[in-house]
Amino acid sequence: MSKRTEKTIVDIAEELxxxxxxxxxxxxxxPNISAKTKEKVKKMARKMGYRxxxxxxGLRNNKSKTIGLVxxxxxxxxxxxxxxxxxxxxxxxxxxxxxxxxxxxxxQEIALxxxxxxxxxxxxxxxxxxxxxxxxHFDVFIENNIPLVFFDxxxxxxxVKVIKGDDYLGGLTVTKHLIERGCKDIVHISGPLxxxxxxxxxxxxxxxxxxxxIPFKKSRIFYxxxxxxxxxxxxxxxxxxxxxxxxxxxANDTTAITILEYCRKIKLRVPEDIKIAGYxxxxxxxxITPSITSxxxxxxxxxxxxxxxxxxxxxxxxxxxxxxxxxxxxxxLIARASTEGPVVKVRGKKK
Amino acid sequence: MSKRTEKTIVDIAEELxxxxxxxxxxxxxxPNISAKTKEKVKKMARKMGYRxxxxxxGLRNNKSKTIGLVxxxxxxxxxxxxxxxxxxxxxxxxxxxxxxxxxxxxxQEIALxxxxxxxxxxxxxxxxxxxxxxxxHFDVFIENNIPLVFFDxxxxxxxVKVIKGDDYLGGLTVTKHLIERGCKDIVHISGPLxxxxxxxxxxxxxxxxxxxxIPFKKSRIFYxxxxxxxxxxxxxxxxxxxxxxxxxxxANDTTAITILEYCRKIKLRVPEDIKIAGYxxxxxxxxITPSITSxxxxxxxxxxxxxxxxxxxxxxxxxxxxxxxxxxxxxxLIARASTEGPVVKVRGKKK
DNA sequence: ATTTATAGTGCAAACGTTTGCAATTTTCGG
DNA sequence: CCGAAAATTGCAAACGTTTGCACTATAAAT
Numbered sequence: 001m002s003k004r005t006e007k008t009i010v011d012i013a014e015e016l017x018x019x020x021x022x023x024x025x026x027x028x029x030x031p032n033i034s035a036k037t038k039e040k041v042k043k044m045a046r047k048m049g050y051r052x053x054x055x056x057x058g059l060r061n062n063k064s065k066t067i068g069l070v071x072x073x074x075x076x077x078x079x080x081x082x083x084x085x086x087x088x089x090x091x092x093x094x095x096x097x098x099x100x101x102x103x104x105x106x107x108q109e110i111a112l113x114x115x116x117x118x119x120x121x122x123x124x125x126x127x128x129x130x131x132x133x134x135x136x137h138f139d140v141f142i143e144n145n146i147p148l149v150f151f152d153x154x155x156x157x158x159x160v161k162v163i164k165g166d167d168y169l170g171g172l173t174v175t176k177h178l179i180e181r182g183c184k185d186i187v188h189i190s191g192p193l194x195x196x197x198x199x200x201x202x203x204x205x206x207x208x209x210x211x212x213x214i215p216f217k218k219s220r221i222f223y224x225x226x227x228x229x230x231x232x233x234x235x236x237x238x239x240x241x242x243x244x245x246x247x248x249x250x251a252n253d254t255t256a257i258t259i260l261e262y263c264r265k266i267k268l269r270v271p272e273d274i275k276i277a278g279y280x281x282x283x284x285x286x287x288i289t290p291s292i293t294s295x296x297x298x299x300x301x302x303x304x305x306x307x308x309x310x311x312x313x314x315x316x317x318x319x320x321x322x323x324x325x326x327x328x329x330x331x332x333l334i335a336r337a338s339t340e341g342p343v344v345k346v347r348g349k350k351k
Numbered sequence: 352m353s354k355r356t357e358k359t360i361v362d363i364a365e366e367l368x369x370x371x372x373x374x375x376x377x378x379x380x381x382p383n384i385s386a387k388t389k390e391k392v393k394k395m396a397r398k399m400g401y402r403x404x405x406x407x408x409g410l411r412n413n414k415s416k417t418i419g420l421v422x423x424x425x426x427x428x429x430x431x432x433x434x435x436x437x438x439x440x441x442x443x444x445x446x447x448x449x450x451x452x453x454x455x456x457x458x459q460e461i462a463l464x465x466x467x468x469x470x471x472x473x474x475x476x477x478x479x480x481x482x483x484x485x486x487x488h489f490d491v492f493i494e495n496n497i498p499l500v501f502f503d504x505x506x507x508x509x510x511v512k513v514i515k516g517d518d519y520l521g522g523l524t525v526t527k528h529l530i531e532r533g534c535k536d537i538v539h540i541s542g543p544l545x546x547x548x549x550x551x552x553x554x555x556x557x558x559x560x561x562x563x564x565i566p567f568k569k570s571r572i573f574y575x576x577x578x579x580x581x582x583x584x585x586x587x588x589x590x591x592x593x594x595x596x597x598x599x600x601x602a603n604d605t606t607a608i609t610i611l612e613y614c615r616k617i618k619l620r621v622p623e624d625i626k627i628a629g630y631x632x633x634x635x636x637x638x639i640t641p642s643i644t645s646x647x648x649x650x651x652x653x654x655x656x657x658x659x660x661x662x663x664x665x666x667x668x669x670x671x672x673x674x675x676x677x678x679x680x681x682x683x684l685i686a687r688a689s690t691e692g693p694v695v696k697v698r699g700k701k702k
Numbered sequence: 703a704t705t706t707a708t709a710g711t712g713c714a715a716a717c718g719t720t721t722g723c724a725a726t727t728t729t730c731g732g
Numbered sequence: 733c734c735g736a737a738a739a740t741t742g743c744a745a746a747c748g749t750t751t752g753c754a755c756t757a758t759a760a761a762t
Binding site: 054055058087114257284 | 357400402403404405406407409410415417424425426431432434435438439442447448449450451452454463465466467468469470471491495608634635638639640
């Protein structure tokens with residue numbers, strides 16, 4: 001009764017008195033098929049409103065023409081930009097992107113790895129949650145030679161392709177910048193140390209202090225998820241007692257912005273009384289007054305590298321045993337009003 | 352040679368001396384299977400590292416457990432927020448999301464509709480390009496009873512479910528607000544009229560003028576894609592000659608921000624000399640100085656409605672002929688510093 | 703013990719493609 | 733016009749599931 005409207009290559013074959021194999025090959029531009037037949041078949045396919053069934057083809061070929069992407073959150077500036085670029089690039093090459101968000105939940109990440117494997121994605125790109133330190137849920141991809149690329153938030157000691165920013169250099173550069181602009185007591189607000197980003201930025205921060213012979217104080221560093229709420233709480237702590245710090249290096253921009261607003265509220269002048277720097281070069285940092293110094297991580301470039309890495313792995317005919325292989329995207333300090341001030345000649349190693 | 356590591360239900364069946372059908376049913380918790388067998392099968396599946404093949408199941412069932420999403424750009428604030436919500440909601444219900452961006456290209460949109468149909472998505476949600484006025488590339492979804500939902504940028508006279516903001520009311524409200532704050536010569540910067548959003552916002556703008564007996568001047572309205580570059584060009588035109596307008600209603604926030612910066616540059620004071628309002632309540636509008644009046648469109652709510660609509664359509668067992676059916680998400684004026692000023696008693700219809 | 707209902711399991715076809723190989727047709731040199 | 737090579741086309745199996753129907757045990761009723 002219900003008229004089946006879905007046309008298949010079988011229908012085309014019948015209509016033209018050809019075999020299904022010929023039709024299939026004609027549609028795929030197989031060299032063995034004569035130009036005449038190809039024309040005829042394609043025309044009929046168009047006429048009948050034929051749409052290939054990707055699932056059927058995928059089942060047969062064990063290829064889905066689909067790539068998985070797992071990020072903490074697609075609406076945050078940095079991953080959003082990266083995802084955009086990846087998606088456009090892969091779309092160009094005929095791949096679809098299954099974009100999933102872990103919401104920074106380790107359990108969700110595991111579940112997603114599972115679903116994406118079941119969907120038989122041809123490759124997978126991942127930026128992990130803040131708390132992922134065990135990566136075994138991705139083992140199945142490696143075992144089955146499915147291209148796997150990590151970016152931004154990445155594993156250590158896991159045999160995969162990794163594309164990351166230079167977070168150590170970033171932390172170092174920002175902190176040195178603050179020191180050169182006269183800061184002597186710099187607070188660092190970091191994310192949790194389960195994530196490579198923060199480990200490295202903290203390391204950079206410490207190195208900068210050391211290079212300039214500024215003692216590192218444990219009480220001047222805070223670790224928590226970098227949300228607005230947490231930032232406010234930390235502000236309360238920082239400004240509960242004197243002396244106030246004269247510089248704050250926040251490991252993301254939301255935090256930097258929150259601090260700036262807090263300082264405004266308690267009548268601290270930025271940058272005169274206190275200097276503030278963020279990380280990631282979120283568009284808001286440029287627009288706020290005073291504009292906030294931050295670090296450009298070239299998200300578009302990172303997205304392109306990820307896409308390129310995926311495509312390269314995909315076209316390797318022979319499955320090749322992956323080794324840990326990291327590619328580092330440069331960073332660039334974007335100095336803005338929030339850290340302005342006379343450049344100070346600092347003690348310590350010459351720049 | 353190459354050890355096949357992919358386990359299938361056939362392997363499980365052999366291992367347990369059961370038939371494939373029993374294994375399949377056991378894994379799917381079919382009522383006819385005894386608890387004992389289910390336990391046994393699931394345990395073995397786990398042990399053997401079995402992963403269901405979604406494509407095979409999809410082929411058999413004609414269901415992919417995948418939903419398509421087409422938006423102009425995933426990195427823009429408004430669609431990004433909506434996508435996030437949709438993705439999370441659908442993920443909860445076991446659906447994957449194929450997110451695609453048209454980049455506001457009509458051709459790309461057509462191509463995407465095609466691919467997503469071929470991927471046999473179980474449903475499709477779309478926010479069209481600025482230039483889509485012919486929607487026939489989506490016909491195939493309707494013909495095959497595949498749930499189809501449009502949101503934000505939506506068609507008219509096309510028999511589908513539509514979820515949209517109240518753009519007429521938005522345009523009206525913003526313009527009235529400007530008038531009440533004393534503006535008498537208001538420029539409107541609109542997107543192209545091929546898109547419902549702008550048609551309606553313009554209509555709202557005109558209504559407000561009319562209600563307050565302010566003559567509408569064609570020269571005070573500009574139409575173009577709302578990018579930063581275009582906004583700058585328009586600024587050049589607007590401020591090329593006196594008299595300057597005393598109010599500007601930009602149909603998006605990027606434009607409003609650009610104008611604000613331009614005014615700053617030419618030493619016009621906002622809001623004293625000129626008032627500015629945007630649209631969409633982009634996070635930047637809150638942060639810039641002066642903060643910019645804008646319109647909250649409740650993107651999270653819209654995302655939820657879209658997801659809910661998709662899920663509802665998906666669980667209708669009987670394919671039901673869709674009719675045009677629109678759901679309107681409210682808007683809310685967020686008045687900020689950029690339009691501050693004494694509230695003026697205006698002529699015309701009482702508020 | 704015999705019949706009847708019930709619960710559990712198995713058989714085999716089907717979903718729409720692709721592809722190795724076999725079969726057929728065409729082309730063409732001699 | 734013959735035969736062989738080259739160019740086309742067709743056959744049938746395979747990909748991994750699900751499911752209608754048939755079948756076999758087991759339990760219950762007589």
